[in-house]
Amino acid sequence: MRTYKRTSNRCQTSQDVVLTAVKKVKLEGKSIRSVAKDFGIPFRSLARYCSKVTEEKLIAPQDTPPLTIGYKKLRQVFTNEQENEFADYLKKAADIYYGLSPKEVRKFAFEYAVRLKVRFPSSWADCEMAGADWFSAFLKRHPTLSIRTPEATSLSRATCFNRTNVKAFFDNLKDVMNRLKIGPGDVWNMDETGITTVQRPDRVVARKGFKQVGKITSAERGTLVTVAVAVSATGNHVPPYFVFPRVNFREYFLKGAPIGSSGDANATGWMKEANFVKFAHHFVTNVKCSKENPCLLLLDNHDSHLSIEALDYLKDKGVTVLSFPPHCSHKLQPLDRSVFGPLKKFVNSACDSWLVNHPGKTMTIYDIPEVVNAAFSSAVTPRNILSGFRVSGVSPFNPDVFNDTDYLGCYVTDRPAPDENDVDSGELPNSDNTVQCRPNEPVIMEAGPSNMLIVQQTEEEADQETSMDVTSRGLHEIASQDKEIVVDSTCNISPEMVRPFPKAGPRKNNRVNNRKRKSEVLTDTPIRNELAKKKSDIDKKKGAKKNLFGSSKDTVQNPRKSKVKMLCKKKKNICVNTANSRASREDTLCLLCLGPYSKSRPGEQWVQCVGCKMWAHEDCSDNSVQFLCHNCKKC
Incomplete structure (x- = not known):
């Protein structure tokens, strides 16, 4: 029986009550009927329990009780x-x-x-x-x-x-906050998220019994626009910063955006070092920080955030930059914990409303600022911001915010360092x-x-x-x-x-990953100099490759791409030469009648002199196989 419903209240007495009743009968000499009445146990049931238990079992200490109360599950596996x-x-x-x-x-x-x-x-x-x-x-x-x-x-x-990465981050955070002597209002978190022109539709009310229910979207695949947001531990926020997938940025891109928004553009639409430098200016302009009024900026270890120019500018303006451990932003970053989720949800709803208000039109990247403006005030609220800082342990400062269950994800690869003298932990x-x-x-x-x-x-x-x-x-x-x-x-x-x-198996001692990063104060001089040295080394390698092969990086790494470029250039030259020859042919005159080529009749043929290579009408010539003009015949 899949769903069993009990039809009686029999065998509901607990085991402790039955043992107490049996002890009163066996050890104190009371009658079974009186004890059964006092404890609310059926007379025959208590008599059966008393017959199964002797006084020695009740007096002798045992780990398990001597009685089994209730029905026995015969089919229990x-x-x-x-x-x-x-x-x-x-x-x-x-x-x-x-x-x-x-x-x-x-x-x-x-x-x-x-x-x-x-x-x-x-x-x-x-x-x-x-x-x-x-x-x-x-x-x-x-x-x-x-x-x-x-x-x-x-x-x-x-x-x-x-625990190691999280402890390193909180140690750096505590050190910076004690050094700067700042409050929650001076602690900021910055991150980017992608907004596309194709939304994920909300649930709708439709006819029951139909499996396929559709909802209009702008296209099959959308175009991405990056939106950078910065929030503080007191619930404040900086106007968003947009990065459009265009080569050049125009001010009309921000039509309908939240007040105070700024933007930039690059071919991919992702945040790059040049865009992050401009965002740094946008951040400092809105936060009004200085060396007398410093602040702390928390961000991840993305390559665009490691711009030396941006770090130097932020340090001069009194902004200390602290990075999260790699791949830990889903737990430690306040924006990821409580802001970006609601923002994406409200953006999808705003996209649905936009398509309803603009029937038959396709959403473009120039409509995204208007959609973000409709969703920004509903998602980036002080309540959501404060909740993100609290659950991540940043503000109020709580390094013990995560329990043992949160760290179980690293159980598979959390193994001790290799040591030849150690025995296997499983034996x-x-x-x-x-x-x-x-x-x-x-x-x-x-x-x-x-x-x-x-x-x-x-x-x-x-x-x-x-x-x-x-x-x-x-x-x-x-x-x-x-x-x-x-x-x-x-x-x-x-x-x-x-x-x-x-x-996972034991670690290898010879593994070296130079690209792996950790939580660091990026604006500190040693860290900044280390980043500058790594970037200079990369630039030197790129320059050496360019000088060695005599071509750009794309030509060295992708010969097929360079070959396509050469074919396109050759085709372009052929088209230019053809156009030039056609323009020169328009001004050609017949050797015999001096009629221009541009005024030729439809289908009229021209022949070329085999001697001087000049042209003449076929009707004006002598119709020979090898035409020779009168000037060449005289010679």
């Missing part, structure tokens, strides 16, 4: 403790970004049941997975679990957000080859040359094994493992022993 361990495993797998799908959970439940050697339905063995009814009932028994749609998270974001060898079990964490180790699964069992478990419905195929898979597993009788097989969590 796993015990309550085993199911709880199974649920905890699924939670941890999801926390480290390696969650299991419903089908994988059912397969894993079958493998777990086979390893535990418990009784399970024969349909499990036929399909080699647990049934759908068991899975739905399992979710009902554990309401803390649910089927969720995961958010795509890159491996870099999952692994770089660790605990002892002198007597015994295994010490830890609570809820059994230890697996290799033993012996054979390839059979050896499990120390009690007599009860051995009797239960004979009555199990386990296919020979499932047992064969267990017996064909590469390692022999020895489990102590005091230990239980945990789900992690059946399916260990993924773990």
